[in-house]
Amino acid sequence: MKLENQIAIITGGGGVLGGAIARQLAAEGATIILFDIRAEFAGKNAESVIGAGGAAEAVGLDITNADDVRAKVDDVFARHGRIDILVNCAGGSARSRIKVFHEQSLDVVRDVIGINLYGTLNCTHAVAQHMVAAKSGKIVNIGSAVGVQGLAGCVDYAASKGAVVSATKSLAKELGPLGINVNCVSPGQIPREAPDDPEAFARQHSFLNRIGTADDIANLVRYLVLPEASFIIGQNYVVDGGRTLAMQGSDARA
DSSP states (O other), X not given: OTTTTOEEEEEXXXXXXXXXXXXXXXXXXXXXXXXESSHHHHHHHHHHHHHTTOEEEEEEOOTTOHHHHHHHHHHHHHHHSOOOEEEEOOOOOOGGGOOOGGGSOHHHHHHHHIIIIIHHHHHHHHHHHHHHHHTOEEEEEEOOHHHHHOOTTOHHHHHHHHHHHHHHHHHHHHHGGGXXXXXXXXXXXXXXXXXXXXXXXXXXXXXXXXXXXXXXXXXXXXXXTSGGGTTOOSOEEEESTTGGGOOTTSOTTO
16 A cells, blocks of 8 residues: 555545545555535545545535634644645536626625635645645645636636646646645546436547546546656646547537
């Protein structure tokens, strides 16, 4: 196990993707700390890690509150004596409130940017202090293919995730010389539940004959925090089954 004795904080730890990442890193021996505003969901993912023989704990936290983030991160460090890995997985779109930008409420825009961008920066700011002192660490941000390509109706989400990609590159330049690797993984369409027509969904959202899964993303996150990836820095990896290859006005496979 290549991450034995390491401490990994995963934000959005109550979600499907956060849970998959937690299980992957725990399988490599890391102790997992799951941050999520929905503490009960993070607790369920922690239980799944523990049930598989790993070590995990859940922490209820609103990552848009910078002071609370700092306190919770410092508490993790005080109890464990180290923080080796940060995966900024928390995020979300407006979902049912999605509208074209000129009709969208700016309160919704602020909410989306708050969780995706400020949440990521708040957690990185708090954790980086400890990593800089240790001259070691791995940070993986979760972006989005939408942050690379853009999407009508998702200006707020695209802007926030695009900013995460750009921040990744700048952070890599700042923190790399201090021994810290910062990279980004940008998922394509990863459904939380099985679609009614899996074949049609796969055709619409990828060039592969299957649907993307949380483990497809978690597999790359796991690699990026392993010693084998120690010379990789400032990169954004799009994991989307080729979704971003499609052209305007064409079928995904045309």
